[in-house]
Amino acid sequence: MRSVRARAAIGATLVVAVALVAAGLAVLSVLRTNLIDQADLQAEVAAREVAGQLALDTAYADLDLDDEEDHPVQVTDEEGRVVFVSKGLRAISGTGSTGVSPVPSASAGATPSPGDDDDDDDDGGGSGRPERGEVSSDDPDFSDGTATVDGKQADYRFAAVEATTPAGLTLTVRAGAPLAAEQEAVNTVRGAMLTGLPLLLAVVAGVTWLVTRRALRPVEGIRREMAAITASEDLARRVPEPGSRDEIAALARTTNETLSVLEASVERQRRFVADASHELRSPIASLRTQLEVAEAHPELLDLPGAVADTVRLQVLAADLLLLARLDAGEKPGAARLEAGALVREEVSQRTGDRIPVTVEVAEDAAYEVNGSRGQLVRVIGNLLDNAQRHAEDRVTVQVAADGNGVRVEVRDDGAGVPEDERERIFERFVRLDDARSRDDGGAGLGLAIARDVAARHGGTLTVHRAPEGGAAFRLWLPRAA
Known part of the structure; x- marks a missing residue:
């Protein structure tokens, strides 16, 4: 896939898809948790209501059950035998006991009728059995299961609450709350997400494609213009610059x-x-x-x-x-050189100069630089040649420290260089005095070579007005590390 637009659209779509799927799963998880918590609360309320009636010594037949279809109830004794189920309950699972038929013997002895209290009086004034039982205050146990009520099977959330009857019998009441609403809500949200996700991703892909296409339109213009420049070899042409600042x-x-x-x-x-x-x-x-x-x-x-x-x-x-x-980018050498010694050596070898050269270098100072010996000597020689051509009576070379570098200055007492020509003289084949003969004036390469060499060594070469009235060429080179 070589298209930037296609890659951008697919990448943005994948990122949005991952984000939406993650967000959807989180929403579904939170929704399911909240709905299950509501079902747990309903199941617990129903279970505690039945447990409270049993603790008050209410007979099984007299239990008041609200909405038995939505809240099926199963009661078991300490041995796990089913002693009571709500009306219409035909099957149940997930409660630990699948029985839906009460055991007659357990049912008969679990909650004696109120008329049996005379036995307690005979045993010592009723102190052998409490007048009322109690409901466990512990958190109920919850479980998922199914129940068939009046021929309709559905999923339920069951809560188990323990109750102690006045006779001292511990019963476990399990009441259920339907999960149909939770399942319907989750399925509705899931269906909406599955329907809307592809549409949203299609919109994201389309918008990303259009935006990327619009953003890359100037790039295509630049590419076409560069191709035209390459084909025509016309380097005077320029690519279009968009008005945006991107x-x-x-x-x-x-x-x-x-x-x-x-x-x-x-x-x-x-x-x-x-x-x-x-x-x-x-x-x-x-x-x-x-x-x-x-x-x-x-x-x-x-x-x-x-x-x-x-x-x-x-x-030449x-x-x-x-x-x-x-x-071609040739790099200079990295030899450690002493600028004062280079100047003295070059001046001592110039025996044919028409004007003697005065060297000003402190005897006890060391001006060390890094570079190519041959190229730096060439620079000094070119500057001296230029000074000899223009000087009248005096040529001076001074070597001194200058900040974190070394300055080699060549001065003459000639006519100097006009201020508006001080940069042009460093161009190749430039001679300010056209009337001067080629033999005396050279080819106009010396100063151009000197500046190029200085730049390659990390230095500079500039021209100023000398105190003597002529030109002062200042070569600055960084000190050796």
Whole structure:
């Protein structure tokens, strides 16, 4: 089942079904319990009424029984013999004794007639036998059974109450209360539940289907638009964003943001390829021209120019390969490095700089960072190359602590960077001075590489105005753990 709507409808229906079944069973249980309690009360009242009459020495034939059809009565003696049953009782079960025919001998001796009291007077003034008996105050015993009264069999709830006659005979009175009302009520409620449950579940399933369909309609629009974008490869298109502020609207916004990033990435890649092709074409064409001239006229070979073009081509190829590795997500190393030592080492190896570089690093301080030695040296070198191209008389490198990191700042006393151009200079193949020759100005990749490397190391690279009036490039790196 691949449809979200179908799964949602079935899931909601199952949850509601389980809840309704559980609630229905609970209702039926409570209803049955309450009705049985009422039947118990009726049976107990009937049993205690008969027991009270027996305790008052009422003869069996004179017992006043109300509604004998609804409340059948059975009386047994201490030996379990049936001594009395209500009129019309033809069969009984669930009381412990199935007899419905009173035993004549037990019946005759159980409750003497009031005229027999003279025997008591002869035995000592009536003190041998109480004038009245008593009814047990203990909770009666209840049981389920059946009884046939006047040819009609039904289920009953029986209550058993003990009574002691004035003659000292203990009798057990069992009176029943019909369970027909309880059964009818339970069956009626059960039937209503069984009839209404499927209808209610059908309504739940239908409503869930419609609501889910309405909720997922924007998702279908997003899917169709994404399929169209995939087919057309037009990354400028965007998926529709619903006006709601729910998760689907957030999904649409995130999808459009992803498309924007993807479009920018593809556009940047295309521009990179175009710029790289353009930058490579110039030194390759120059080198080829010099070699062709040298082949035809060896005496005209410009060997220094050929070497310069080869070096420039080599540097450009190295820059392009490094950018490709950075774009591919290459992670820097985790070596523990000392920033001040890296700066001193790089400056000491730059013997061909036209302006001497001043290094400002505290001798007794340790500025340790984690990262790739080659990449960080490359960043420092690129910043120094940029400063050498623009400085007039002075280039300074300062290493200092900055919060929980290390700051490497390269300053020059040149013209500086206009404020509105301070972010654009970090784009690839960007050169602010278009009139500058390519040989002097480079390919415009140095600062882009430096910022990418800084970001890969968890740091930042920004440009500000230097105290000397030129540009100040600040490389910030987190301290080593």
